[in-house]
Amino acid sequence: MTVYIRNPVSLTEVNALEQSAVPAQIEFRKVTKMYGRVAAVKDLSLTVRRGEFLTILGPSGSGKTTALMLLAGFVAPNEGDILIAGNSVAAVPSYRRDQGIVFQSYALFPHLTVRRNLEFPLEMRGMKAAERAARVDRMLERVHLEDFGGRMPSQLSGGQQQRVALARALIADPPFLLLDEPLGALDRNLREQMQVEMKSLHKEFGITTICVTHDQEEALTLSDRIVVMRAGRIEQTDAPEALYDRPATCFVAKFLGEANILENPGFTVESDAAQPFGTVAMIRPERICISLPNAPKRANADQWQSVSGIVDEMIYCGPLRKYHVRVGSTVLIVREHVASEQQTFRLGSEVRIHWLRCDVRFVSL
Ligand SMILES: Nc1ncnc2c1ncn2[C@@H]1O[C@H](COP(=O)(O)OP(=O)(O)O)[C@@H](O)[C@H]1O
Ligand SMILES: [Mg+2]
Known part of the structure; x- marks a missing residue:
């Protein structure tokens, strides 16, 4: 099912939803993750709404990737809890969390064609060959890669590889999408082009997306809301325009322009x-x-x-x-x-x- 959302979502709506009885799709409750004596993430509380494009923005080392890894279940919190659709996922291993993930390094299987790369997650879920093929065809069309199904990843440009990675993350209809510096490896022009594409993909799929980046322009362009992180903590959360126009702290003011x-x-x-x-x-x-x-x-x-x-x-x-x-x-x-x-x-x-x-x-x- 494709869910269409209005974009961007206004803050009044966000507040109304946060105060309503509808559980947020994702919720961090006072989550702390220590590495030795370093708090990579400290006391993180955050709700993400269904269909929202939320960006975690911050300098290198501020805890962005750790926040994403906690949500994906690749690392466990020392304190606090993470809820998905109202249920704690503390005890759910990452392979059962069902999310789509895209990292900066495309992580496509280099020895498999684009088609086979896309088929892989469906195969893992036990989908029959005919259904897999139909789904891959549809997805290739949606990301404008119809003519590339037979190519190997090495025969694609960086932008095309990243589009395949996105398609692979989306193909099994995950409830949400996690992106870690998805455009970090692309040069400036391509990055801008991909930003526009990602925005339209998000609109089309209506999928809740959490994106991590240190690139303020990317955050401002893509997001419904931005969470600015600094040294493991949230410095400020707001819609892009509000954040730029009314930064609460010196750090946010300087980090966003x-x-x-x-x-x-x-x-x-x-x-x-x-x-x-x-x-x-x-x-x-x-x-x-x-x-x-x-x-x-x-x-x-x-x-x-x-x-x-x-x-x-x-x-x-x-x-x-x-x-x-x-x-x-x-x-x-x-x-x-x-x-x-x-x-x-x-x-x-x-x-x-x-x-x-x-x-x-x-x-x-
Ligand atoms: N596996 C790890 N072992 C030890 N320290 C880590 C590990 N992962 C992250 N850190 C530390 O946690 C902090 C946050 O890292 P990270 O979440 O990767 O930041 P970001 O993604 O914002 O650059 C940094 O100080 C980093 O050195
Ligand atoms: Mg990182």
């Missing part, structure tokens, strides 16, 4: 909201505008803050231009889309930078 952290900047940061105790002001580089020092005042000038500075650095990055602007002893990054007839500011020149007071965020350190 560039951030100007204004800790003792040498000028008063104006804001519409009161600054909570223990936080610092943060503003995204693309929210700052740059102009000549004597530029006319903006309309609604009272909604903007403006300070003078000196251009320290200009970095050209294709569609964007990045300026480092020194204001006293603080350097702010300003990011501007390149447009025709737009002024370029020279190194050492005096400029004014402006931002809307409502674009200032407060993040904890």
Whole structure:
């Protein structure tokens, strides 16, 4: 059965579901996994909804793979429990957990054709040959590999191999899909193309997916929700836009893109909201505008803050231009889309930078 879901799922819906009596499909309850004295995962509590694409994002060593291995049953927690459809799986061995798994290394059987690779999980489940063949045909079509069934993995490109790996993970209709850095081995263009494909595959199959990555762009592109991990713990969980726009901590702000952290900047940061105790002001580089020092005042000038500075650095990055602007002893990054007839500011020149007071965020350190 194919389940179609609306995508993305709104947070209100997520909250409503979390508060409802419907059990989450997957639930981590205060899970801890120690390796010696290192807590690879510490006190992890997390629910994943049916049909959701959830990404665990974090730097290397933050515990992402361990979280996935715990769910897959390849490692056992020291504390806490994992529930699938409301039932504890502590005692269920990994081979009986029935999930589809894809790792960064494609892990296809190198001596088997694409067809035989796809047939393998069905054979393991005792499916008859005719039914297997029909199912493989259908799957090859769905992932646009109709013409590749007879090839060996070594005769496929990296992207095609990863598509076969995805198809193999999906072919036995698992209740959920686990992906560990699935696009990590691909080059940039291919990765972007595969991101679009994975998103449409997820939409089509409607399968609950947990994806692990250290690539923020991938997380932002694919996910309904992102869990940011740091040193074995969850730092913040939210929908991609909310996470980018309202990071709770300095770590999240910096991990998801560039951030100007204004800790003792040498000028008063104006804001519409009161600054909570223990936080610092943060503003995204693309929210700052740059102009000549004597530029006319903006309309609604009272909604903007403006300070003078000196251009320290200009970095050209294709569609964007990045300026480092020194204001006293603080350097702010300003990011501007390149447009025709737009002024370029020279190194050492005096400029004014402006931002809307409502674009200032407060993040904890
Ligand atoms: N099998 C293991 N033995 C010992 N330490 C491990 C093992 N697996 C992971 N770790 C440690 O646990 C922490 C989290 O690792 P991991 O979950 O692989 O992080 P990530 O996938 O985010 O890079 C790291 O400090 C890592 O060194
Ligand atoms: Mg990992």
